[in-house]
Amino acid sequence: MDIFRVIAEKMIFEAIERGEFDNLSGAGSPLKLEDETFVPEDLRMAYKVLKNSGFLPPELEMKKEIVNMQDMINSLDDDKERLKKIRELNFKIMKFNMMRNRPFNFEDFPLYEEKLIQKTIEKSEKKFKD
Secondary structure, rough: OOOHHHHHHHHHHHHHHHHHOOOOOOOOOOOOOOOOOOOOOOHHHHHHHHHHHOOOOOOHHHHHHHHHHHHHHHHHOHHHHHHHHHHHHHHOOOOOOOOHHHOOHHHHHHHHHHHHHHHHHHHHHHOOOO
């Protein structure tokens, strides 16, 4: 793998000497780093290529749908409709968790993390009262 690194560095150095990196758009502005913590390390490069081509891996598409649905639920006034969408959201989260083949990470969905903590506290308080 070192040979590829040496070749890449040589090509970059030559491009710098030719001035190909001068006056690039976005020069001096901060990089937009993306959170890829839930993407397996061996798939990150492939996912990046897919994303740059206009495609999202199924896991990322599902997460995007979940986040959008959470925002939509927060804006609903009708309780009946909200309950229906919450059930749909729960199904999507379950499906997302099954796609990942990894444990569910509550940090990805802070709303559910707070609810789980609250329910756990309520159950433990109930046990101590009984």
